[in-house]
Amino acid sequence: MEYNVVLVGVALLLGIGLVLVLSGLQVIGENESGLVIKKYGAPLPPGRLVALEGEAGYQAELLPPGWHFGYPFWRFKVTHVPVVMVRQGHIALVVANGGAPIPAGNILGREVDCDAFQDARAFLDEGGQKGRQLAFLTAGTYRINPALFTVITPENAEAFDMSTEDLEVFNMGPDKVGIVTTLDGRPIPSGDLAGSPVEGHDSFQSAQRFLDEGGCRGLQEQVLLSGSWNLNPWFVRVEQSPMTEVPIGYVGVVVSYVGREHLDVSGDEFTHGDLVERGRKGVWIEPLLPGKHPLNTRVMKVELVPTTNIVLNWAQRTEQHKYDEKLSPITVRSRDGFSFTLDVSQIIHISMKQAPRVISRVGSMQNLVDHVLQPTVANYFRNSAQQVSVLEFLSARTDRQREAYEAIRGALGAYDVECIDTLIGDIQPPAELMKTQTDRKIAEELQRTYEVQREAQVRRRELERATSVANMQGEVVRSEQMVAISEKGALAVEETAKGEAARTRLQAEAEAHGMRQRAEAEAAAKRLHGGAEAEATRLIGEAKAEAYRTGVTALGAQAFTAVQLATVLAQHGVKLVPEIALGQE
Incomplete structure (x- = not known):
């Protein structure tokens, strides 16, 4: 009994399996699709790669995940293909293996509404073109028919001579600007350097809208400005360039080689150049x-003009700006x-x-210096120098x-330039002329020096004289004391003479009296002799006294005393002047 049940179960399973096989059941997993190949049927039209009308070959529609009936193995072959997964921060490029030919003048197939290449029928019905596509895949999961489309992802990029970096979302760094070159589109009109801006292409992310x-x-x-951009590397190339920086103390004058038609707005009085509004071609x-400005330096030039005072030196030195x-x-x-x-x-x-x-007049600051200021x-x-002599130029430097x-x-x-000041620096006159001037000046200075030295010598002599007088002050005092002593000595001599005369007279009288007493015989002779001697002595004393009085009257008391003092010193052998004298030249 149990054996029969098993047989029935096996038979049932085999029957179910047979039914499923005969019914053409196909089971598609979650992360895959079913690529259907019809083994027989009407042939595909020439140039067609996938069937749209049930022809034999690759079918346009893929089988989504799930159970699908009606694909018996004798009529269809179903291949399980993985879904296309594009990671965050990357894109995937698409090559259409079938479709209409790309028109001459274009290199990429136009974008059509085909659900991001997931609807092969719509791609072909809408006129999708064969070859590399303008449209691309952003981050996500896609079910794409591999018979019609080849998808290039970072995982298989090397097989198509591309790098992983080519398929990364383009990141524009801060303080950078992206200079764009497109690889498809109409030719640039003759005379233009770059393509004019167009609207609506979302910074080149929508290539079809751009075209x-x-x-x-x-x-x-x-x-392109700073940010992240989904760009098709087959359509656009971007060069990152620093933003144009205008430092403090400067302004930037833009010279644009592209833009709208030139229209001068400078006015009639400005005749040496043209000025245009922002966005037009010209200055x-x-x-x-x-500040920092996002300018395309490939088609625009920015001339920095200092708004602070600029110093230019006609000399052997250079300012930091290097204009000079x-x-x-x-x-x-x-x-x-x-x-x-x-030097100026x-x-x-x-x-x-x-x-x-x-x-606008001169083109650049360096041209202003070289072609105007210089x-x-x-x-x-x-x-100016030809109108005066060298010495006049030197002496009237301020003028x-x-x-x-x-x-x-x-x-x-x-030239619309304000002159703040003009300064004359070092002047180098002819050496031969300055030598004569220098020699003359040296001679004048020497003469003045000699006069000063002479005056100094005169003052030095006066000083030495005063010093000598001061040094001899003690000798003068001693001389004055000696003069006083001499005067006292003269008076003493006078008194001595008077006393001597009186003594002699008294002695003579005494002797005469004695002699009269001893010998009256000899009285007459002795009296005459003694009287004569006494009279002589008296006359001598009176003569000396009279001579002293006459000398004092004639010379003065001080001078006469000095004379008498010198006489007395000479009589006594006293030396007033030293025999050896020390002197200084």
Whole structure:
């Protein structure tokens, strides 16, 4: 009994299996699709790769996941193909193996509404073109018929001579700008450098819209800004370039080689160049302010113009801006035929509003220096120097500088440049001329030095005399004391003489009295003799006294005393002057 049940079960399963096989059951998994190949039927039309009307061969529709009946093995072959998975941050490119031919002049198949290549029938019915496609796949999962489409993903990129980086979402870095070159579209019109901007293509992410709006093949005016962009590398190439930076203290004057038709807005009074509105071809009348600007530097040029004071040196030094690195000291010739060089510093200023006018006139700041300032300043000083001699130029330096400022200010004003100041630096006059001037000056200084030295010698002698007088002050005091002593000595001598006369007289009288007493016989003789001696002595004393009084009256008491003192010192052998004298030259 149990054996019969088993047989019945097996037979039932075999019957069910046979029914399923005969009914053509196909089971498709979740992450796969069924590619149907019809083994026999009507032939495909010429050039057709997949069947749309039930012809034999690859069928356009794929079998989705699930159970599918009606595909018996003797009529159909169903191949299980994996779904296409595109990871985040990547894209996938598509090559159509069938479809209409790509028109001449295009290199990529146009985009059609086919559910991201998942509807092969719609692709063919809508006129999808054979070959590489403008449209591409972004991140996601797709069921695509591999008989009609070849999908290039990062996993199989190398097999198609591509790299994984080619299939990455394009990331534009901060402070960068993307310069775009498209590889498909109409030719750029003759005379234009880049394709004009078109609307609606979402920064080149919608290639078909770009072409529908008349986008041109080649370099584009429009740029990509910072961000992430899904771009078809078969359609567009992007070069990352730094944003145009205008430093503080500068403005940027834009010279555009592309844009709308040139239309001058500078006015009738400005006759040395043209200015245009922003977005037109030419020099933009509105400069760029300090900051970073997303400009396409392949089709635009930005001339930086300093709005601070600019110092230019005609000398052997260069400012940081380097505008004056080709300038050198100015060589001039004076009226008297001498050549000499001088350093000049010119300070200028260009206002923000005048910057576009200056660039429109001369093209760049370096051209302004080389073609305007250099000849203007140099020629002025050459002409000015010929009107005066070298020495006049040197002596009237301030006047020359003021005149130069006035003349150069007027000349630069015609170029919309403000002259702040003109400064004359080092002047190198002829050496032979300056030698004579130097020798003359040295001689004058030497003469003045000699006069000063002579005056110093006179003062030194006066000082030495005063010093000697001061040093002899003690000797003078001693001399005065000796004079006083001499005066006292003279008085003593006078008194001594008087006393001696009196003593002699008394002695004579005593002797005479004695002699009279001893011998009256001899009285007469002795009296005469003693009287004569006494009288002589008296007369001598009176004569000396009278001589002293006469000397005092004639010479004065002080002078007479000095004479008598010298006489007394001489009589006693006293030396007033030393025999050895020490002196200093």
